[in-house]
Amino acid sequence: xxxxxxxxxxxxxxxxxxxxxxxxxxxxxxxxxxxxxxxxxxxxxxxxxxxxxxxxxxxxxxxxxxxxxxxxxxxxxxxxxxxxxxxxxxxxxxxxxxxxxxxxxxxxxxxxxxxxxxxxxxxxxxxxxxxxxxxxxxxxxxxxxxxxxxxxxxxxxxxxxxxxxxxxxxxxxxxxxxxxxxxxxxxxxxxxxxxxxxxxxxxxxxxxxxxxxxxxxxxxxxxxxxxxxxxxxxxxxxxxxxxxxxxxxxxxxxxxxxxxxxxxxxxxxxxxxxxxxxxxxxxxxxxxxxxxxxxxxxxxxxxxxxxxxxxxxxxxxxxxxxx
Numbered sequence: 001x002x003x004x005x006x007x008x009x010x011x012x013x014x015x016x017x018x019x020x021x022x023x024x025x026x027x028x029x030x031x032x033x034x035x036x037x038x039x040x041x042x043x044x045x046x047x048x049x050x051x052x053x054x055x056x057x058x059x060x061x062x063x064x065x066x067x068x069x070x071x072x073x074x075x076x077x078x079x080x081x082x083x084x085x086x087x088x089x090x091x092x093x094x095x096x097x098x099x100x101x102x103x104x105x106x107x108x109x110x111x112x113x114x115x116x117x118x119x120x121x122x123x124x125x126x127x128x129x130x131x132x133x134x135x136x137x138x139x140x141x142x143x144x145x146x147x148x149x150x151x152x153x154x155x156x157x158x159x160x161x162x163x164x165x166x167x168x169x170x171x172x173x174x175x176x177x178x179x180x181x182x183x184x185x186x187x188x189x190x191x192x193x194x195x196x197x198x199x200x201x202x203x204x205x206x207x208x209x210x211x212x213x214x215x216x217x218x219x220x221x222x223x224x225x226x227x228x229x230x231x232x233x234x235x236x237x238x239x240x241x242x243x244x245x246x247x248x249x250x251x252x253x254x255x256x257x258x259x260x261x262x263x264x265x266x267x268x269x270x271x272x273x274x275x276x277x278x279x280x281x282x283x284x285x286x287x288x289x290x291x292x293x294x295x296x297x298x299x300x301x302x303x304x305x306x307x308x309x310x311x312x313x314x315x316x317x318x319x320x321x322x323x
Contacts, residue, residue, distance in 0.1 A: 008071050012055060012063055016274070019048045052274030059223070062249040065231060067223040068202045072277040074284070075134075076103060076118030076161045079201065082284035083291075084109050084116065090147055096176065099140030101132045101168070102212075104147045106156070110292060115151035117144050117212055118161030118201070134203075135168040138181035141211045145185050148192060157195040157295055160212040163202030165230060167211060182211040189214035190311055193303035197294045199269070199287065200224045200256075201276075216310050217294040218264070220256035221287065222271040226264070227254035264317055266294075 009017040023044045030037040059067070067073070080087050084107035091098040104117035119136060122128035136144075144160075151158050167178055189196060189212075198215035204226035220226060231249040232242050239248075253259075256268045269290045272279035298306065 010066050015051050016048055019044055056273045061255050062246040064223045064255050065225050065249050067275045068225055070275060070277050074276055074280050076120045079161060079284050079287060080116060082280060083288035093139040093142035093146055095142060096139040099137050099143055100130050101134055101136040102140030102144050114157045114159050115147055116159045117147055119164040132168060134164045135166060137168050137173045138176045138178050141181040141185050144212050145188055152192055152194050155194060159291055160198045162200045162204050162209045162213055164205060164208040165203050166205040167208035182207045185211045186214055191307055195295055195298035197291055200226050205230055216298050216306060217266045219267045219269055219290055220259055220265050221269045222256055223275050224256060225254040226259050227252045
């Protein structure tokens with residue numbers, strides 16, 4: 001597991017926290033008394049792994065939502081760092097400014113050059129403010145589209161990593177055309193001639209996710225969610241209170257398993273036991289292998305057929321009953 005200073009724990013992770021506290025106490029005791037406690041410490045570590053596995057298999061929909069927002073969870077830059085080489089970040093939308101909530105640039109995955117784009121949250125309070133908590137303004141979506149068009153010009157595949165609670169809803173964003181920017185991205189992404197792979201790595205909320213979420217293959221990591229509205233906001237609208245967010249999470253059917261059943265995504269990427277924040281390397285390798293697999297499936301398709309298949313894929317989504 002990654003060595004995280006001041007590791008944070010969710011309520012349902014308390015059994016893991018208690019065991020880790022025991023490990024730290026035993027380690028300190030070993031140093032002070034010079035008594036060999038390695039066997040005891042190893043037993044506790046095995047119990048941590050076992051507890052993580054047990055918790056993973058009993059997660060509710062709301063707990064998966066909480067995991068997708070875990071403060072120790074890896075974000076876009078961490079995945080880029082662990083699964084790519086020669087990453088060159090590109091900036092600005094050539095119109096307003098550079099949006100720090102949307103990042104992207106050319107990178108190499110196992111020798112294959114791709115344009116990788118994603119929403120970036122911050123790892124501490126100052127960085128969260130800088131990145132606007134992963135909520136992009138219109139210039140962020142226009143920047144993403146500029147990078148996609150650049151990738152198309154040089155015939156390079158596009159990979160998008162989605163992790164946002166939604167597009168920024170502020171007055172200034174609306175004044176600069178937030179809705180138009182997202183709609184333009186959806187329209188243009190549908191027509192891109194290069195392979196496009198989209199992955200929800202955390203939160204996938206509303207138009208903020210769809211603005212970089214139209215692809216030939218759409219995947220979700222295991223403990224993520226993808227829906228039109230967050231459980232809290234859904235609860236506020238339906239029940240006039242945030243108190244029903246757990247029920248809203250269940251009713252929204254927002255987990256990766258449900259999205260796969262509905263045919264809205266093409267696959268689920270497994271995470272380490274307990275969530276991606278317990279093993280960054282494993283999470284990044286699983287993501288990398290799925291991306292490479294998707295690119296391998298798409299590389300031999302003719303651009304025209306790829307565009308037609310993408311349009312058909314999204315046109316068929318959804319089902320209903322007439323009464």
